[in-house]
Amino acid sequence: MSSESTQQPDFPAYRYTAELAGDIERHWQDYWEKNGTFEAPNPTGLLADPSKADIAQRPKQFVLDMFPYPSGAGLHVGHPLGYIGTDVFARYKRMSGFNVLHSLGYDAFGLPAEQYAVQTGQHPRVTTEANIANMRRQLRELGLGHDQRRSIATTDTEYYKWTQWIFLQLFDSWFDIEQDKARPIAELIAEFEAGARLTPSGEPYSALNEADRRKLVDSYRLAYVSDAPVNWCPGLGTVLANEEVTADGRSERGNYPVFKRNLRQWMMRITTYADRLLDDLELLDWPEPIKMMQRNWIGKSTGARVDFVANGETISVFTTRPDTLFGATYLVLAPEHPLVDKLIGPHWPSHGNTHWTKGFHNPIDAVEAYRAQAAARTDEERTAENREKTGVFIGAYATNPASGTHIPIFIADYVLMGYGTGAIMAVPAQDQRDWDFAKVFDLPVVRTVQPPDAFDGEAFTGDGSAINSEFLDGLEVAQAKQKMIDWLTAHNHGKATTTYKLRDWLFSRQRYWGEPFPILHDEYGPVAVPESMLPVELPEVDDYSPRTFDPDDAHSNPEPPLGRVQEWANVTLDLGDGPKQYRRELNVMPQWAGSCWYELRYLDPTNSQAFVDAEVERYWMGPQAPGHPGGGELYVGGVEHAVLHLLYARFWHKVLFDLGRVSSKEPYYRLFNQGYIQAYAYTDDRGTYVNAGEVIQEDDGTFSYQGQPVTQEYGKMGKSLKNIVTPDDMRDQYGADTFRVYEMSTGPLDASRPWETRAVVGSQRFLQRVWRLFVDEHSGQSRIVDGPVDDETLRVLHRTIAGVREDFELLRFNTAVAKLIELTNHITQYHSQGTPRELARPLVLMLAPLAPHIAEELWRRLGNEDSLTYVDFPVADPTLLIAETIEYPIQINGKVRSKITVPADADEATVQAAALADEKIAALLEGAAPRKIIVVPGRIVTLVK
């Protein structure tokens, strides 16, 4: 490619080739680095820069990309799509009078490096740092304007020191329901000590012994140890979060069996923030689908708790339809429900229905058999669509508190222990699942909402008047709900209740390559490592793997790698009450921890006194107006983080807000979901992937590789699919600027699109045409002239400025590129004798965010000494946006029949007259006056014949 210039004697010596682009790009990358061009000044602290005082005065703009994992495979062309998008936006904002913070750090803890370490014995830090270095190089070569001083990695000791510090903030906090916010745990203890808050048992706090006090206080903490059931995966030797378990009960990674086990694990009390996480979505400029996914995940539903009495036991159920209580004809408990064993009858009632007993001699056997059957099923089988309802009668009855009727109690696997109370009141007339179950077991159906006359379905879930419901009869659903809740409350049978799908966040991992917990254990439980002793550094180990077990051994127990280092795990420390023996927490934090607050560390990465300085945080993240939640102006990333990362990060941020550590309620004000770049892959007749770069499309549309037909697939880029194209390849073949322009021009940032290497040349031709406007390809001489610009070109220029500005603002880079191409082509055609400076200057400035290296080079050739990074973006002259004449299409009955050109300031009557006077129109009207004439100013004339 670039070598042609030396082989071909007549090849223009100064053409913008990949080789020349490479020279220019290296030069400017060095220049930017040397001059700290993209280093954004802070208002105070170590990153305040007196030489940039003018920039520090500007309004701020915090542009953020989702935190990448530095993969050992390096980047392919799909990865930088979003990074280039944010870079274009950030550069545009720098030219629009903003102090722009744009950096990129590394979410560098995680499994791949650890697994590599397990296999090779190589310390994960070594691989991680090599991967980061490679990724930094790749990104630098794309010309991304990141502030390198702020490019932290979660594995930096100085960084995870503060991750541990934030963990301690959570550990040392509790959620005050009254105030709806987190408060320091010391305030809780003070309330207990003063007697202002009663202990749950009613005993005075001062009367409790140390163990009970500690236990009580620990039960309030936002970070707490729990014996909750977890997903234990012996094959991996670790506990998995629910999200890491597939629907059929296996590990997402490795596909090993996963067992529900009660284990001691660290949890985060995110559920206390459910309402605020839900409500504050309203304050954010996020795509509606993402908000919807978060709402669904939080899963708030309001209704009532209703208590049913059976054999002296109280069964609480949750229902969203308390108005249908009179129609509750049976109860269903989850098979695992703890009350089942107490309620179970020794014998079948004499009037027992054979459907219900399933041929067992007594309920005890029936329940045992059903439980075994339910446990043996995979989740997939249990949740299969349209599955016949199964269950079994437990030989006991409960009393419906409203109707007083005795209703049978069943267990069934369609009721889940983990949601609500693990028990439901079944109302077959108004719930399809209950209807289905009732049909199988021949249970009574009592309609309590009047369906419409035309209704011929089964369960009726719509609105209607209450029937068969005594004091509710005649009320609509909403009023009936309220009245029933009032009645339940008044008679002590229940009360209004809200439940959430959201669970507390499982926060510990049995791994090595993560942040150690800053926690010690003494005889009473967990104790915080004092702030002065942070960071708790990862010790060296000789084996990085957790102990793994037979994948099917459900009774094995986790043994984290840190447990192998006994001299680290067992320490004697003086925490203020004399030297004492402690055992360190052996788990490490999940990868989410580091990505929950990284954007805050970007703000003040070198601060050794605080995780971020308060004034610095207020400047970059603070609310921009009353009612504004604060947060970064733009956050770009893939939709795959719609729920977990974004929810966890919001949660941590809100805790820090409650504790007065940050001034913003939310970390990410505007969220934008980028699309993905996908690629074609090809398989031969054996199903083996062939090198996609060598596949040829035949004239008949089929594909072949080395003469053999191959089959096309479409999807991800991957090594095994042999369809990887890297930014390094593109830099070598075309140059980084061409690559940037191509990625931005192929579609809107939020659209996924296929990669097509052969189309990249279009972007290169565009930049070559721009280059030719400035430089004579043969002599290298400047083609810039000081001559006048014709009026039409001037108007094109100013329309382009206005359009490009708007497009950049809205991240519509593809149409911005199209407009710049049109302008370039126009200048090429109208000013073939030399490019007027008046056109060259705005063109190069508008191009700069997209193709910064060539723009800097051309800017220098225009005689400027400094970088154009902070030069004002061109502003359109409004008087030049108005055309002198306007061409109106004229429609008759919706079809364009002719066109007229009139002065731009012609009034409607003039336009109308001109339209009617047009020869073709007059001919088509045949002398008759049109029935109607519509003139849309500046747009169109429509006649109705």
Place this chain on the structure above:
RNA sequence: GCCUGGGUGGUGGAAUGGCAGACACAACCGUCUUAAAAACGGUUGCCCUUGCCGGGCGUGCGGGUUCGAGUCCCGUCCUGGGCACCA
């Protein structure tokens, strides 16, 4: 099943309810060249007509609102993503 995006030329994609297909790729033709490449210029939604002038049909499909619909409304099909017996 529920919740969400999206269906426009050979391809990626443009289009505040106002001339559908900007811009780009591919394809074809031309200029230049001994030739090729590069570059530059032209043609390119489909169909009829084609010497020219024209005409018809077109944004997944079927309806509707409107002077006018890719855009708004109703229904329907296909498809990407998310959640899933959530009481």
